[in-house]
Each structure stands twice: as C-alpha cells, then as structure tokens.
C-alpha cells in the first residue's frame with residue numbers, strides 16, 4: 001500500500017483538478033499523466049515506501065475524483081486523507097493562489113532536489129509545502145545571515161538576546177527571514193538586504209505558519225503595536 005498524499009502533492013493535485021473539466025478526467029488525459037510523472041519525480045516519499053502503483057495515472061485520477069465527489073456530496077470519503085481538507089480549507093478555495101503555488105513548486109523542484117532536500121518540518125506546517133519550505137530555509141541560511149549581522153533585536157517582538165541574556169554575541173540567536181512570497185520564488189533570483197528581516201526563532205516560526213504572508217511593513221507594524 002502506498003503512503004498517503006503529502007501537502008505538496010495535494011497542492012499539485014488540486015491545481016490540476018481545478019484547471020480542467022472533470023468529465024475529461026480519464027487516465028489517458030495529458031494533465032493526469034503529467035501529474036503522475038511529476039509526483040513520481042519529487043522526493044516527497046522515499047522510494048523504499050513506494051509500491052509499483054505509486055501515484056500512477058489511475059490512482060491519481062481516482063484520488064482527485066473521490067475528493068471532488070466528497071466535496072459535492074459534503075462527505076469525507078475514507079480513501080481521501082485529512083490533508084486534502086486542510087489544504088482545501090487553507091488555500092484551495094483560492095484557485096489562483098493554488099495555481100501560483102503549484103507553479104512555484106514545479107519551477108523550483110529541480111533546484112531544491114539539487115541542494116539535497118533534507119528538511120522536513122515535524123511540528124510546523126509551511127502552508128506552501130516542504131519543497132518551498134526547503135528552498136526558503138536554504139536561502140535564509142545561504143544569504144540571510146550576511147544581511148542580518150547588523151541587527152541585534154527581533155524586528156517583530158523587539159527581543160535583544162544580548163541584553164536579555166547578557167551575551168557577547170547575538171547574531172546566532174536571531175534568524176534572517178526571507179520576505180519573498182513562496183509563490184514568487186524563482187531559482188535564478190538574486191537577493192539583497194531588503195529581501196530579509198531579522199527575527200527571533202519564535203517569531204520566525206509564527207511567520208512561517210501565518211498567512212497571508214507578512215511584508216516588512218506589516219512585521220514592523222506588529223512591533224509598533226507591541227509598543
């Protein structure tokens with residue numbers, strides 16, 4: 001038996017489901033075949049956990065149609081994982097957003113595979129999925145620390161670890177957070193200081209979960225509100 005669908009797979013699946021007439025949803029349909037190939041190429045499920053029918057066109061088609069049937073009948077079929085409803089309720093009702101996120105996953109997946117794709121958040125769900133979360137975290141680590149060295153307090157809650165804990169060095173206790181929207185990410189992007197904000201690990205985790213995505217001015221507004 002194959003493992004349940006992951007968040008990234010659901011986003012890609014819903015994008016296909018919403019972009020076509022389900023009357024044409026046969027196993028020979030090009031979009032279904034492409035989705036099946038894509039899901040097989042992504043490193044979301046270890047090869048050792050896949051059986052020979054893993055995300056094949058017929059399974060992909062059945063899963064998406066069963067979910068859609070459940071939506072219409074206001075039922076939750078037992079063969080559709082809870083993650084479908086979580087993603088649908090969070091972002092799936094906004095078909096443009098689902099499409100933008102799906103395009104970003106597809107655009108960036110080869111690059112994310114090339115950097116190792118190793119980080120799976122255990123407690124925190126990044127709404128756009130683990131591929132874009134890996135990319136976001138990789139870029140923060142690769143480029144962000146360069147720009148956050150000069151800032152010694154959290155841009156959201158104002159915590160200054162140096163004064164709060166009488167430390168000599170603060171940089172390692174504060175994180176750079178990349179402000180670029182996950183759905184706008186491109187592998188060839190270049191970054192500068194204006195693309196990052198310095199935050200404490202707690203505020204960083206909240207930013208990773210909170211949607212809509214916060215801009216620099218919205219983050220700074222929170223600090224002003226805290227006074």
Ligand SMILES: [Zn+2]
Nearest residue numbers: 154157200203
């Ligand atoms: Zn903070």
Ligand SMILES: [Zn+2]
Nearest residue numbers: 140176177178
């Ligand atoms: Zn971040």
